Amino acid sequence: MLKSSTNSHLSRAMPLIILACLGLLLLQVILIFVVFAPYCQKILIQIYLLLSWARPSYLPFSALFLSMAIWGAIFDLWASHLSQKGLFLRNGFITSILRKFTNREKLDEMLSYQQREARLDAVEFSAILRAKIIGQDNVCDTLSHQLRRRLTLRSPKRPIAVFLFAGPKGTGKKSLAAQLSAQTLRPLFQFDLSQISGEQTTNLLFNSHHLDGLAAFLLNNQNAIVLLNEIQNVPSDILKRFLTAWNEGYLLDNATGNKILLNDALFILTANLEPSNQNQEMQTLEQAGLPPELLARTDSVFTFRPLDPQTLAQITALEVEKLIASYGLQVEKESVDPELIFQTLSKEPHFDNTSSPRDLARLVEDMIGESLILARQTGARKIRLEQGTEGIIATASFRGDF
Structure with missing residues (x-):
């Protein structure tokens, strides 16, 4: 909010700043002429005579420019007042000109963006996330309320938040970060610290x-x-740089030495927790190798629970739908039956609660990949998935194509 207020004040003062710049430019030109007057007196006289005919218009033009500057300040104040109420000025000839001088459109966009985040409905946002991320309802609920609080109480000297997503592989940590990016309209940067x-x-x-x-x-x-994926693998020197950046609120650029502000950035760290014993109990954060100083600096830790086989089959079914769509085909019943996936994969030795949905989707692709290619070659648009003796089989379907 401090950033928005500062930009608003700068915009309101823009006409006065422009007038001040023009005045300083005029003063500079006069000083140059005074210094070099002995050498170019004849030229100055000719310029004076050339412009003397316009002398009667000096006062009207000055009054015109002054009135435009005053009107620009009034316009900007008015537009800011309307924007705070959720209203916007109608586009017109005068307003379009004044917008160019006051950068009103950019300010409206930024104000609308910040107001939208400040009015984030945690319950509604959680429902959206739970519809996208299956099996992690508690994480979605807690994250939505935490995010709303952090966006409202943001600090000008620190990132919005540093969240840690911890849990087994394939439980939706990266997918949830991608959904946060999509739903908040914030660009996403991914970096895999395992490499x-x-x-x-x-x-x-x-x-x-x-x-x-x-x-x-x-x-x-x-x-x-x-x-930042797999934060448990981060070297100590890089971790130290990040800890300093999160505490100071800026990242130091090695190339220029300049400070890159982080007060509007959101950091999400992921850590993979593996089973620590034969009872499939998950590691603690300390057992996973996360440094204590990192845990102390993290604002919130979200623990992703292992997925039960039915939920895993449901997520795998969605991944299989994406796989089939990548071949340019559709499923005849518009969706893949999770029960079919569960019945088939439960017979596979790789199918347990530590399996990744993507790995299981690749296992299904091995079963039906050749059938999908044949369906494309025969001109089919849809396929039908069925239980076969050796797993799932895909059959071309021409129902509804004609």
Whole structure:
């Protein structure tokens, strides 16, 4: 909110700033002429005679420009008042000109964006997330309320929040971060810390000359969601840089030495927790290798529970639908039956509550991939999934094509 208020005050003062700049420019020109007058007196006289005919119009033009500056200030104040009420000025000839001078459209967009986040309905937002992320209702509920609180009470010197998503693989940690990006209209930056390679990683994270790196992304998207995967693998020197950045509220650019503000950024860290014994009990955060200083700096920890086989089959069915769509086909009944997936995969030795839906979807692809290709070659638009002797089979369906 401090950022919005500062920009609003700057915009209101813009006409006066323009007048001040013009006055300083005029003073500079006069000083130059005074200094070089002995050398160009004849030229000055000719310029004076040339412009003397316009002398009667000086006062009217000055009055016109002054009235435009005053009207610009009034317009901007008026537009800000309307925007706070959710109203916007109608576009017209005068308003379109004044918008160019006051940058009104950008301010309206920014104000509307911040007002939308400040009015976030946690219950409604949670329902949207629960519809997208299956099996993690408690995480979605808690996250929605936490996010609403953080967006309302944001600090100008710290990121909006640093959240930790912890849980087994394939439980929806990355998917939830992607949904947060989609639902809040914030750009998403992902970095996998499991693929660390020394100085190259440092440059990708903290050097803005690497256009596909974090620093360059934050320069252009200060309201980004930054997803750091497998934070348990982060080297101590990089972790120290992040801890400093989160405490100070800015990231130091290795390329320029400039500060990249983080007060409008949201950081999400993921940590994979594996079974610690034969009873499939999950590791604690400390057992997973997460440093105590990282846990102390994290604003909230969200624990993703392992998925039961039925939920896992339901998510896998959605992944299979995406797989079939990637072949340019549709399922005849418009959706894949999770019960069919469960009955088939429950016979597979790889199917348990530690399996990843993507891995299981690839297992189904191995069963039906060749059938999908044949269906495409025969001109079918839809396929029918059935239980076969060796797993799931896909049969071309021409029902409803004609």
